[in-house]
Amino acid sequence: MSNNSDNRLHQDAEARWRVAYDRQLPDDSNRQNRSGIEIRPIYTPDDWDSDSYMDDLGFPGEEPWTRGIYPTMHRGRAWSQRQLIGLATPKQYNERMRKIVAAGATALSMIPCNSVYRGYDIDQVDPLLLGTCGTTINTVDDMETCLNGVPIEGMSIALNDPSPFTLLAFLLATAKRRNVPWDQVTGTSNQSDFISHFIANHMFYRLDLHGARRVFVDHVAFANDHVPRWNPVSVVGQHMQQAGATPAEAMALTLSTAIQFADDCSARGMDPDKFLRRFTFFFDISISFFEEIAKMRAGRRIWARVVRERLGAKSTEAQRFKFHGQTSGMDLTRQQPLNNIARVTTQAIAGIFGGLQSMHTDSYDEVLSTPTEGAAKIAVATQNILREEAYLSEVIDPLAGSYYVESLTNDMEEKIVAVMDKIAEAGGMFEAARSGLVQQMIGVSAAKFQDQIDSGEQTWVGINKYQEEGEVPVASLKRPDRTLIEEHLETLSRFKKERSNDIVAKSLDELTRAAEDDKVNIFAKIVDAAEVGATNGEICGRLRRDLGFGNPLVAA
């Protein structure tokens, strides 16, 4: 408050407002947001004082980073659109990619088939399950087919590629075949966070925790040294929030995981100022609008502080909290499915105001099936509309200075830090996950949320309120063309016949030797094996034998 008389005016006005409010809403009560923070009807300078502007906010591109990680944010470069597209075979994927590249895309995303995630080749699983959710990439030849006519240099390639990172190995082998130097290869190992897979996305969880940790650190070291523009680390909060963690818990668990990864890399003798430049994050964006915005803003501030004070990095680059956001599929409903377009729009706005660097907007039919093409187009259009019709990229951090948003950002920060402290007390994220502490925390939150839905305390349009008889008809899902899958199976069998099986066997034995010797970079051996023709299934199979098969904790 600037002076005493202002202060008195403020207090008088607030008292008058309180009387009027209570008279009109005598039975009003405050709800708690998903993270458990009580939401009051009004926020004032008592909740956030603009005198703390420089301490709490400052300017984008510098400490304390609340307002964004770059000086120009979306005005300089809008977020990139990273849509997940499931296309069954490398040939089909390539056809789509060539169109996208011809239309000017500089970024592409590669989503493999579930069989690939599980570490199998297409000849190892029931053909019914092939290519239903993503592309069946098993070999360096498959990668080459995917990228036929697509330049690797200058293209930012996001690989959904869990440990042991076979897709990156295939990509690097493809670059070598084309004589593209590895320092021209850019992109992200989107699914490098094995801890989140162990906790909450078991499909991606291939190797035992200890083995996955070893391969992870080797892969970061290898990328830092040989593929310097590659982001080997994406710490994934999305899986945990999708599994039921509250937004504050998801942020806290993600930051705790990032600390664990940084500690592991430092323990290996790597330089935090170097490896932290290549850390990225991936978050869920729920429909709890202001809470999500506050989550991202608080997370950005906490991470930069952790980097400076705990991880010992000094550079500006290392403090940047680069993140991808995906709108939450958990909020979508099968009932009245077109309502999901409104939900995704709301979530996307929260992500944009939260300052994300890239975004995937869900298709409205994701709760009904794997997205159909028409629905996926609407999801992309949603981003275009928000950016170019609504001008949401025009002003940096436009909600800053709102008493509510700043107060909520501070409250979220407090909640997040409290959970991070709990994880630190449990011995860090690796231990907290291994022991099941995190899974239990998430399970409790998931059950609590479900109870709020079932009791009607949390409204869910079409589910527990505003239900309607009869359904809106939606496009039915087409399964992949069986003849294309058959053709692809033949391609794999030909590939296996034509390669030198002796050399492949030797390359797999090199993996075994590396597994036994911590001083050898095992990811370098994975790249070697990919180059000589070892398949995804063979590499994952050998490492599962030598480093242990990844079994999640089974608890319900």
Place this chain on the structure above:
Amino acid sequence: MIEATPVLVAAPDFNKVLGRPARVLVTKIGLDGHDRGSRLVAGFLRDAGMDVIYTAPWQAIETVVRQAMEEDVDVIGISSLATDHLLVPQLMKALRVARMDDVSVVVGGIIPENEIGLLEDSGVDAVFHPGSSRDDIVGRIASLIIERRGGHISDHE
């Protein structure tokens, strides 16, 4: 459309009526590992007084059949988020071959509209979609169990 069947009896009574506790195997087949749904449902059924056998994901069909037999379950619940429901007809066939087709099978998760028939035709007793409530799920499974055990619940009502 909500196909809610009210829970017929409160938890402890439910087992008294049945004579011995209801037994349900909650599992996942195929490739996916998302388990928010299966964990929640397992909790619901336990809260309702049922014995729940809960497994890791990626179970082979033969394993599910064997486990259902060994554990003497009334119901098998299959959770599927990403396409694995396409394998359910194979499970139904394997149950018939093992002469276990008296075990009820329910499927929950993301099941495309145009593939629900595939499951129903193969003999699946109920399909639960996102948005199903605790009462929908527990009520329907309780009815299936009562039906399977001879429907003698009415004696006690």
